[in-house]
């Protein structure tokens with residue numbers, strides 16, 4: 001077992017913080033809900049997390065939700081999100097917007113005369129959109145603008161916004177109404193692109209604004225000019241970056257020991273080549289952000305978010321219950337190969353997983369034109385009976401043209417399987433135990 005950075009050998013950590021990040025709808029809320037329910041059930045002696053049980057090797061485990069005390073970080077509403085899953089019919093937990101923390105107190109039995117070990121394990125729900133803001137910190141307004149405008153040129157959806165920018169003279173005046181109009185067009189474009197499954201969208205806080213009234217410095221957009229309007233937008237870009245840096249100084253981020261980067265890769269495969277390329281790029285940005293080296297050698301303190309002390313990075317393809325067990329190895333390999341291709345950290349312990357935090361399906365074998373096919377069976381929301389689904393073969397690495405010639409089939413909106421014992425028996429999952437065993441390895 002490795003000792004943690006900053007701890008004397010043999011002295012085990014008292015507190016471990018694990019960042020859970022990914023774009024909206026990548027499955028963060030589902031994952032935290034399942035972690036809470038399954039760890040609590042494991043603490044009650046139920047066999048919900050076999051890989052952890054193996055790691056514990058017979059030592060008893062106690063788990064309870066930690067008291068919030070007077071901390072500044074909002075708590076993840078684990079009881080409410082689990083309540084949704086045990087409703088009849090089961091429902092998905094509602095969206096959460098801001099950073100929140102799931103804190104659990106673990107007690108790990110130790111043979112006498114040593115005292116039992118107590119560890120506080122914290123999971124930090126961190127929006128991936130905000131992670132995509134980290135690369136901005138290493139860029140100038142002019143450099144960022146040029147990069148974004150180049151990327152937009154190829155997109156027909158960007159026509160209106162690009163037309164607006166093109167119509168502005170390079171030396172346009174310092175006009176707040178113009179800045180606002182441009183910002184609105186640009187923000188609307190980001191929302192439209194996201195609706196089409198695009199992922200690499202910056203600034204991230206335009207898509208997921210922090211709570212409260214929108215400050216004036218949010219109102220900027222990429223602009224190549226050099227006159228007074230460009231000056232105003234540059235100042236606002238700088239203020240935005242300063243706000244991002246200020247967020248990063250939250251003490252919770254400084255002590256992140258491990259990170260799980262979540263991505264809905266099956267959804268990206270379904271949406272097609274462009275959406276997939278974008279998801280891969282976003283995963284790469286996230287990987288670089290947690291490594292602490294952005295494009296252009298971002299200094300490590302900027303990535304203080306998940307910087308110093310970060311020992312473990314897991315790349316997690318979520319919603320893996322859409323495909324049968326035989327495809328999940330490829331799905332995990334795909335997440336891993338994307339992370340490597342895009343330059344994710346090599347120094348930290350790194351692994352990739354295909355996980356379903358909240359399992360909706362069972363594996364079945366289905367005979368298709370005389371051949372057995374591994375498929376899954378689940379109940380689509382609103383249907384009264386379960387049906388079979390077979391989305392297609394999952395590639396183990398970035399697929400080539402031949403893959404995109406045949407569409408990756410639809411991913412039904414499944415209803416979660418009913419959690420046993422009204423939630424006290426954990427939440428059915430796929431490979432959550434392997435992910436937890438990796439993230440918590442230094443604790444167990």
Ligand SMILES: Nc1nc2c(ncn2[C@@H]2O[C@H](COP(=O)(O)OP(=O)(O)O)[C@@H](O)[C@H]2O)c(=O)[nH]1
Pocket residue numbers: 022023024025026027028029030031092093094095096318319320321322355356357358359360414
């Ligand atoms: N089949 C399946 N769907 C999932 C799973 N996890 C999440 N989803 C779906 O993805 C949606 C978004 O998940 P959520 O956890 O809210 O994502 P977040 O925005 O990252 O917090 C859910 O409402 C479900 O429809 C899973 O393990 N299996």
Ligand SMILES: [Mg+2]
Pocket residue numbers: 028029030095096097
């Ligand atoms: Mg959420």
